[in-house]
Amino acid sequence: MDALATLPLDPQALRADFPILSTTIHDNVPLVYLDSAATTQRPRQVIAAIVDTYERHYANVHRGIHWLSDQSTDLFEEARESVRAFINAPAREEVIFTHGTTESINLVARSWGDANVRTGDEIIATVMEHHSNLVPWQQLAERSGAVLRHIPIDDNGELILDEFDKLLSERTRLVAVSAVSNVLGTINPIEEIVRRAHAAGALVLVDAAQSAAHMPTDVQRWNADFVAISGHKMLAPTGVGVLWSRRELLDAMPPFLGGGSMIRRVKLDSFEPADLPAKFEAGTPPIVPAIGLGAAIDYINAIGLEKIHAYEQILTRRAHDVLADVGGVKIFGPPLENKAGIVSFTVEGVHAHDVAQLLDRQGIAVRAGHHCTMPLHKRLGVTATARVSFYFYNTLDEIDLLGRALADAKGVFRRRKA
Amino acid sequence: MPADEEEIYQEHILDHYEDPYHRGHCARPSHAHEDDNPLCGDEVRIELDVDPAGQIREAYFSGDGCCISQAAASMIVEHVEGKDVDFIKQFTAEEMLKLFGARLTPNRQKCCLLSWKVLQSAIFSPLVEADDSGNGQSGTRPAGPNLSEET
Known part of the structure; x- marks a missing residue:
């Protein structure tokens, strides 16, 4: 909770400006929007x-x-x-x-x-x-x-x-x-x-x-x-x-x-x-x-771009931690200090589209596929990745939820392999 | 959780995904075709052993992709084995979606129908015997380009 007190910005206050972020989907599951690299949402001021x-x-x-x-x-x-x-x-x-x-x-x-x-x-x-x-x-x-x-x-x-x-x-x-x-x-x-x-x-x-x-x-x-x-x-x-x-x-x-x-x-x-x-x-x-x-x-x-960048680094660090805890997750990209709020990964035994489909059930919107970079995916040696991407309106709680949802997604398949 | 008919990850489908029917290669394929969904990277190859009377003696698939694409491929090779070529020609996309079982959004119908498209092409894609010294898959090559080298 100490970390919350020292966040460079107040995501909850900013979220109030984004009507779409209070949407609930699939019978009352709160929307968790982790696809801002594809397109951001708009505040009511815009x-x-x-x-x-x-x-x-x-x-x-x-x-x-x-x-x-x-x-x-x-x-x-x-x-x-x-x-x-x-x-x-x-x-x-x-x-x-x-x-x-x-x-x-x-x-x-x-x-x-x-x-x-x-x-x-x-x-x-x-x-x-x-x-x-x-x-x-x-x-x-x-x-x-x-x-x-x-x-x-x-x-x-x-x-x-x-x-x-x-x-x-x-x-x-x-x-x-x-x-x-x-x-x-x-x-x-x-x-x-x-x-x-x-x-x-x-x-x-x-x-x-x-x-x-x-x-x-x-x-x-x-x-x-x-x-x-x-x-x-x-x-x-x-x-x-x-x-x-x-x-x-x-x-x-x-x-x-x-x-x-x-x-x-x-x-x-x-x-x-x-x-x-x-x-x-x-x-x-x-x-x-x-x-x-x-x-x-x-x-x-x-808000200030320096604060936005600093906050996104906190979110990205949490995402790396949470994904590591899930196990069997391979993250692509550089070390945290040289990385923006974009994390692409694969999950062992679960295709990226199935990752996205199963996360969607828990209200979590992520991108899956080649993200308009087919040659890069060839270089990475994978046909598709799942991608989460952040903006200042995302919260640490949302990333924790991502971790739990991913563990559940793995379970859909893993339980049968025994 | 979604209603039963919308459940993609239901027993029947997971069974085909995790314990597929005839994932691999025909010992003596007479026909084969492969294709991919470039947008999502799903790949399916289907090999058929068709006897002179047009009956499917054996059908195998191989590939890589999401649960839907791979389970659908398993289902379709199981479904057509023992049938004849005319049966495949008359097997519609709608019937394929019904065979799959779960209701799919238009985007994910593409995953399901990839193997159906590959099968429809496979029956028109006889393999050319490269030489008669080789056995099994290495002795035969598809007449068309081998897309698997691209991935």
Whole structure:
């Protein structure tokens, strides 16, 4: 109980802001939501911002010469400023609203990639990448004739930087790496990776989908060239993401999608692109999701990312202890000090889908499968894992419950093996 | 606990999962097919020994995956042994779900129907005799790609 007194934040007080967390399922079992790496839940403050926008401020942005459009535009641009401050970007124009991390990465692969990557060039990703930071580079390699290489991991699930050095050469154009692995929870050394990549003359794209809501993002300290972020993994609605890049890179890149908003003027046979950030925001943008993202950032800032990270480490430590007590559980990923609030594991004799199905009966929502990382699972030598992932609204009690439920799940099968 | 018909982990199913019928390989397979559910990683291979009259002399399965996928494979090879190829052709997905016994959500129906799909393909996948010196499984190779090397 001493530990409770010294927790960096009060999860019970924060839980009160999340209506969905008081849900009961399956005949009155309380919901235990341990799937925040897939998508977080939303606090009522974010939901209220969405409702308020639709009820009082909604119109298209940057278009109407009318009061309502000005209202909507102001809120949308305030959200952009919130994102800028949240990631410590030098300029608001460098913050591009997309429809998600996947679109952000595809924007870079299509726009920067097609303009800059040639036959014989090399792109380096890692074996732990989510398919969204792998397939766009495979597609770019196929279009351009470039070669895609991958930084391997060691048995702890950490990138082998010596091998990275061997892959880097004057042919390397881009390094694509996630800040945090969505399976292993590994916190990658982004600053160090950027330093080595830049020394070789390569640019770096950071997939920050799994880190942005859980630890500070400072694009200037990282010194990265592209950073992609997802709204729905940080309390905001689906359908909004962010791409940040340096102004000189964005200015030199051709537009990605063509359409309204992204033009300065259009003739029948040609167009002039608009200035940043509109150049990369073709069509009506995700207005309300972006405003929701602004509200989500306000909510996260009020708690503090350092506290969130510290608390998640406490949850992760408890999860490691509890899973070890169950017995026959293999945890993948690095030691605790280098691990975010994501724990993937297998249970001896119980397939990951059966783990998830049996946990669901006790109200516990976890992910099972390959978590959009088929090559990583091949490297780990398993076809599927179960994954629990945390946010500040999870509690130590929930993790203890996970341990008891897992022991029960094992019992369903073990009793018959005798 | 869920109602009986919704209980996936009921005796009958656990029996097939933990003490499966004919998990392994036919001594002399004439037909075989394998497939996986890439989304969840379930894998099933079915080998058949079909006599010239079209009767299934022996059926075996192998694979890896969740309780549902593996129990369903055990059930289906037991169900079709001794039957003929026409019986398999007429054996519908709906009948497979009924044979399985527990009511499944659409997502988990895919786990159950993997072996049904593999069986339907197996009857159209005769094995090519690689050479006549080998005995048993090593002497025969599937005509199609061997997916097990990918896993």
